[in-house]
Amino acid sequence: MATTPMTYSPSQGAERRQKQQQMRRMSQELDWKRSDGRSFHQCRPACLQTGATNAASGSAYAEFGATKVIVSVFGPRESKKAMMYSDIGRLNCNVSFTTFATPIRGQGSDNKEYSAMLHKALEGAVILESFPKTTVDVFALVLESGGGDLPVIISCASLALADAGIMMYDLVSSVSVSCFGKNIVIDPTAEEEACQDGSLMIACMPARNEVTQLTLTGQWSTAKTNEAMELCMDACSKLASIMRSCLKKSANLSS
Amino acid sequence: MRDLQPSLNQTQRVRLQSALRQLHSLPSSSSSSPLSSVAVADPIQVNHDDNILKGHGTLDCDGEVVATLCGVVERVNKLVYVRALRARYKPEVGDIIVGRVIEIAPKRWRLEINFSQVAVLMLSSMNLPDGIQRRRTAVDELNMRSIFEENDVICAEVRGFQHDGSLHLQARSQKYGKLERGQLLTVPAYLVKRRKQHFHHLEQYGVDLIIGCNGFIWVGEHVEAGENVGMLVEDQKKTSTAEEESWSFTPLETRKHICRIANAVRLLSALGFTLTVEAIVDTAEASLASNIEINDMLGAEFFVQTAEREVQRRASMVRKKG
């Protein structure tokens, strides 16, 4: 049956704040237990699938814990006439949230910030010279937002691009970490993200060891930054191998 | 197995899984070497002593040859390339394709052919209605719409690529031209392999089947090549009353065959099997033999039966070879 989200009765505000303060206090300690039982350096189980939609050239569906994203790729298609002639192809990214994605019912419009960040993350990986004068459209739809949305969107989008047969230098996988006082916690859920002290998100191409997108918020010491980056790069390469095995599995099915 | 997903019950799902597993275990007829599938950024084994030519889908990265597509590695003499399994349509000169007109531009038609760009059919690459070979005048240019309009379905041949990269078509023979009286189906382009014959006249059904290399398949009533079909549509515009239109409809028997063939094509593309005339006709015959309603051909039971039939056919082919 359906689970009850947190915002029900009108007098919710106070309760929620209390819960968050409790979490903050707990997270300052060293042996804090995460709500889903994971350890600090354990990511959520990743469930990836290609071929989710039938109208698109390529598509992928990703389910990381409570975060569910579906991405479809159209193209390469003819660019609109208004576009100037260009030797290289164009990549057009669009991220939108459904109205039922967040526990509090949202507006469901396009998220321009995420669209721009997705574009920057994928731009370095796609070989734009392979489809001159045409456009590749990437549409991401977040069905359920359970924390760590942007990393999941980026990883799912690069899987969909590979499924569509667009030439890429490498798969882009992405992971984010949160910091709570002295603790660094990988792949945060929505509740953890709400009361974090700082966050670091990395999108990288593991086989080439290049970082395509990096965002950091909060106050970090250099040592902690190094530690967090190493943790992320390691997690990214493991995620990329999961993505690769998913692609090989679907390749075997169709041959 | 992408488009059609009929809802299967438990036993049907089990039967389908076992049939697909058997198909994979059977050695494929094409190559005897094991398939080496790669994903993006997987390194490709090469012998660094020979000067290997790096072909499509590969990239040189610090001396290593790395794949940029997901697919299968093919080696031909010194050429190494990656062939994508679900590749987009790649036009070659001489391909027979079916396309739809999306725009009329000065002296040319622009067609959508399931490629990344639109293809161009020049007025000079098209036979004039009166059949005389002459220079195209300005009057011909103004009357382009009388030959082909927007959204018309046309069968043509790939003439080649121009220096600016655009694709040009030609439709100079009698067998090319406008297609009417039928339906157009879209299947993934990798399911259509290049053969000697793409025009098929199925005599026992009275149906024309044109398998375009770009994945557009035309199933329609049989029309003799060169018959002036254009006149029919013009009559339509004048006589818009229902009774006079109804005598020009396709007869019911032919229509039933057209629908059966079309459903066979939809079914085979959903299963991911290569589309050949034999496969399509076999499926249609099997549906006639088992007395399945045309509509039920897209249902779960026939879906599973077709997969099982394909397993048997391939197994018998392997036995004949071995």
Place this chain on the structure above:
Amino acid sequence: MVGLSEGEKHFIRGGIAQDLRSDGRKRLQFRSISVETGVIPQANGSARVRLGATDVIASIKAELGKPSILRPDKGKVSIFVDCSPTAAPMFEGRGGEELSNDLSVALQRCLLGGTSGAGAGIDLSSLIIVDGKVCWDLYIDGLVISSDGNLLDALAAAIKVALSNTGIPKVSVLGASSDEQPDVDVSDEEFLQFDTSGVPVIVTLTKVGRHYIVDATSEEESQMSSAISVSVNRRGQICGLTKRGGAGLDPSVVLDMISVANSVSQQLITVLDSEIAAAEASEE
């Protein structure tokens, strides 16, 4: 939404006249329907309906709110449809807005009755908790994942199935004081099943030439001169009517279409009910 040539249109018209459509269906035959419930775990109720290649998801969320002053004894329901660009690239940004608005308005008309709230397919008075103070706000969201014609019927079917899957938490009212917001205790454990016997389904009849067809694919829809969407409930009563398309219709034709829709909808309701029962049985 690709265009069709004159020849193809002629072929489709011929098929409809001869009662044999492009995929072999008869004029009044639906495509195969497949139903899944509970696809959105964090919503109160959800369903996914596949009608041929058309794929839609409906999700229902219930939140506490205040009833409107005009109707203090009824809860509130709002229906909103979104066409996502994953269905077709032209739905990006504002492209799908017109279609989404059309669908939302048509669904509201068919399921929610008039402005007074009377005659609604969904029983609004079952959503009230404290008269004039606290009621349930139902947010029904439709999402179009893949579009191949007949979106309205698929969305209405998805909403019906989602409503049958919905559980409204049990609420006990504490504090009978006369101030503005009485305290309510929302139970996490017990749920009330929503009563869907009165929820109607929508059947869209598309008129092509002289005949009507049910469940048009997007190719057949491009051919239509006019279409009527009729919402019928189990008792055979008409709950809403929307006409689309520019061509004018003779009133006798309209009445004929309504009676045809009535008979077809009874079959559809039967099919949907059996699908719902099968989906619930497989869940347990």
